[in-house]
Amino acid sequence: MSDKDNLEKFVSKNGFDLCVLCKFVTEYKTEVNIESREYYIDGVGQLCNTCYSTAEETLFEQNFIKKYLDNFF
Numbered sequence: 001m002s003d004k005d006n007l008e009k010f011v012s013k014n015g016f017d018l019c020v021l022c023k024f025v026t027e028y029k030t031e032v033n034i035e036s037r038e039y040y041i042d043g044v045g046q047l048c049n050t051c052y053s054t055a056e057e058t059l060f061e062q063n064f065i066k067k068y069l070d071n072f073f
């Protein structure tokens, strides 16, 4: 398996998904349904606890700014 494959799939050698931001090995095996996971963001992927907290704040801010702009214009 090439480095490129590892990068695209974000899976550890023993089958656990990696955090798409920091590549931390998460507790979820690849075959675990995303609906039964925590810290999974649609269209982004599996995150670790730490990155999820950060991403949630960022997404919240972006949504807030977008709503603000939508209302403004």
Ligand SMILES: [Zn+2]
Pocket (backbone or CB within 6 Å): 019, 020, 021, 022, 023, 024, 047, 048, 049, 050, 051, 052
């Ligand atoms: Zn992470």
